[in-house]
Amino acid sequence: MWAMIVKEFRQVRRDRRTLAMMIVMPVLLLVVLGYAASFDVKTISVAISGPEAGLLAGRLPAPFRVTTTAPGQGASWARAELRDGKAEVAVVTPPCPTTSWSVCSYPGRPRVLIDGSQLFSAKAALAVLARLGQRSGSQVPFPVPPRVTVLYNPGLKTSAIMIPGLCGVVLVFVGTIITSLGVVRERQSGTLEQLAVMPLKPRDVFLGKIVPYFLVAAVDLAIVLAVGIALFGVPFRGNPAVFGLGALLFLFVTLGIGVLISSVSQNQGQAIQLAVMTLLPQVLLSGLIFPLTSIAAGVRWIAYFLPLTYFNQISRGVMLRAEPITALWQPFVFLALLGAIVVTGATLRFRGYLAPAARQRGPRRPSAEPEPAQA
Amino acid sequence: MEGGAEGRPGGERADAGLPAWGATKVCVRYGRTVALSDVTLAAPAGQVTAVVGGDGAGKSTLLRCLAGVLAPDSGEIRRPAKERAGYLPASSGIYPDLTVAENLDFRAQGYGMSRRLATQRAAEYLDRAGLTPAADRLAGQLSGGMRQKLAVIAAMLHQPELIVLDEPTTGVDPVSRSGLWWLIARAAAQGCAVVLATTYLDEAERCASVLALDAGQALAAGTAEEIAAAMPGSLRAVDGRPAGDAAERSWRRAGRWRVWEPDGPPDQDGGAIRPDLADAVTVAALAREMRAGRPEGSES
Numbered sequence: 001m002w003a004m005i006v007k008e009f010r011q012v013r014r015d016r017r018t019l020a021m022m023i024v025m026p027v028l029l030l031v032v033l034g035y036a037a038s039f040d041v042k043t044i045s046v047a048i049s050g051p052e053a054g055l056l057a058g059r060l061p062a063p064f065r066v067t068t069t070a071p072g073q074g075a076s077w078a079r080a081e082l083r084d085g086k087a088e089v090a091v092v093t094p095p096c097p098t099t100s101w102s103v104c105s106y107p108g109r110p111r112v113l114i115d116g117s118q119l120f121s122a123k124a125a126l127a128v129l130a131r132l133g134q135r136s137g138s139q140v141p142f143p144v145p146p147r148v149t150v151l152y153n154p155g156l157k158t159s160a161i162m163i164p165g166l167c168g169v170v171l172v173f174v175g176t177i178i179t180s181l182g183v184v185r186e187r188q189s190g191t192l193e194q195l196a197v198m199p200l201k202p203r204d205v206f207l208g209k210i211v212p213y214f215l216v217a218a219v220d221l222a223i224v225l226a227v228g229i230a231l232f233g234v235p236f237r238g239n240p241a242v243f244g245l246g247a248l249l250f251l252f253v254t255l256g257i258g259v260l261i262s263s264v265s266q267n268q269g270q271a272i273q274l275a276v277m278t279l280l281p282q283v284l285l286s287g288l289i290f291p292l293t294s295i296a297a298g299v300r301w302i303a304y305f306l307p308l309t310y311f312n313q314i315s316r317g318v319m320l321r322a323e324p325i326t327a328l329w330q331p332f333v334f335l336a337l338l339g340a341i342v343v344t345g346a347t348l349r350f351r352g353y354l355a356p357a358a359r360q361r362g363p364r365r366p367s368a369e370p371e372p373a374q375a
Numbered sequence: 376m377e378g379g380a381e382g383r384p385g386g387e388r389a390d391a392g393l394p395a396w397g398a399t400k401v402c403v404r405y406g407r408t409v410a411l412s413d414v415t416l417a418a419p420a421g422q423v424t425a426v427v428g429g430d431g432a433g434k435s436t437l438l439r440c441l442a443g444v445l446a447p448d449s450g451e452i453r454r455p456a457k458e459r460a461g462y463l464p465a466s467s468g469i470y471p472d473l474t475v476a477e478n479l480d481f482r483a484q485g486y487g488m489s490r491r492l493a494t495q496r497a498a499e500y501l502d503r504a505g506l507t508p509a510a511d512r513l514a515g516q517l518s519g520g521m522r523q524k525l526a527v528i529a530a531m532l533h534q535p536e537l538i539v540l541d542e543p544t545t546g547v548d549p550v551s552r553s554g555l556w557w558l559i560a561r562a563a564a565q566g567c568a569v570v571l572a573t574t575y576l577d578e579a580e581r582c583a584s585v586l587a588l589d590a591g592q593a594l595a596a597g598t599a600e601e602i603a604a605a606m607p608g609s610l611r612a613v614d615g616r617p618a619g620d621a622a623e624r625s626w627r628r629a630g631r632w633r634v635w636e637p638d639g640p641p642d643q644d645g646g647a648i649r650p651d652l653a654d655a656v657t658v659a660a661l662a663r664e665m666r667a668g669r670p671e672g673s674e675s
Contacts, residue, residue: 189466189470189471190464190465190468191466191468191469191470193439193444193464193468194464194468195485196443196444197442197444197457197462198457198482198485198486199456199457199458199485199486199487
């Protein structure tokens, strides 16, 4: 047994990346999770329309934070604000015939629209509104109880917001983990060296390598979507083409990350470790589980470098809120940008293996160790 | 001249009278380690050229340079374009999770062969190599010899002008070795330049020319006979290991001890023998070690 222990320690000591992960990962996870793991909603963004928008804006207490007021607009504008993800709650104020909002009495009641696809914000908004309804006095924001409507996810079902996000996790799994294994396996078996001498362009090898995974991931996505819709009753209200385009871009990024990981990994074990390293923060910090607004600012910035953050916005926006592509331009642009960076990096690394004769020193090739000169 | 140069089809390079394919004064370093130092190799068309040497001699490095996998630090590499070269790496380059037929199909498509030609040629090669019954078996389930035969077939399927084979027969049983050599000899007979690395000197003796490497340096080059004839000093065979200084110049072979006498004819004890390639290469390595001040006896 002692011999085994010594051998294992020697191997672990030489595999510095694993050693670093064993020591650094728990600390990193604790810190990140500690800051990220929060369902507390500190602010709820509110858009107010209608003639008394200005009056109401000054009366809404925390955690409501009024982001926009549009006295000249009505209910359709308010709905559009929610649909496009510009606010989590929208209030439509009716005209007040008196000069004082607090004693206003009119036939119409204010309408509060809540975005149910922002599950935790919606629940928090409902709770705050219920508390406000029990108050009385001149500082009550609504003179009469408003009509509250939860849009997009009226039942506030967790599955409705999780399934669109889980589609992204499936794509990350296939795109990053499986792809990184596929390429590193080729390196380990020495067949990548064979590819290097064949009359194939690095670009063709790269694309030929990822296209099958791309197709598998697309099938996986369709299955997950179908199961989510059929089994959990998750709606698909938006344009499938917009969703497809988002999935395409997202897959492009995840496949690129997979190839990039494989190009810096010496074996399949390292590839898995690195792939998990990219998967974990995406699951924890992308807004899939914890609302982005609840994550501490010191950690939240990481989310903006994660492709799943943007895919979440696209998938939830399209599936639940029927958000048009014009309202989703930001996540699309960021995904495209991430894709360009990652795929360029992956292609350059890949080219280093497939066209080493064009340069003096290519990347390390563990599958074909250099022969040291014999003493 | 540094780096590689992809040549035109043909037997010789007109400007220098050199064979079209080969290496001239190639140096490769891995950090501080010199893997190849001023190594020159000619690979004439229609001939099999062997690169011999012990483990770490630099054989694979030279072959990787020839194949275009590795760029030398200095020197010239002459090889045909990728479409007209074939390479068998030390790791065989075969996909274990594809069948024999699928491996060859991938290789044929990669080299742009027509499906008809690829099918016809694969069937012929598989038949001659005795692999036809295994065509639908996964390559990973083949024996070592069968896998090597498949790898050699894959390397020459597109009938390249230069085939680089890194130890194609290592770990292969004698029957399979014979099959492999049939394939190699046939490729050379069809006009291909074949360069192969081997640790078996009996195989190297069958080749038209031999380059012996040790510690990244060329020990000897020429035909097996030329290398044997050029061996300095003389050689004798004795039953027991000699004592004294001679022990450092002796090695065990075929149940007896070979003793190298660097400075002339064998001494009075008799037992003089004519050296063969294995003896000459061993002597060359021994002489290099002695010059470097590191004499030591060895067994072979």
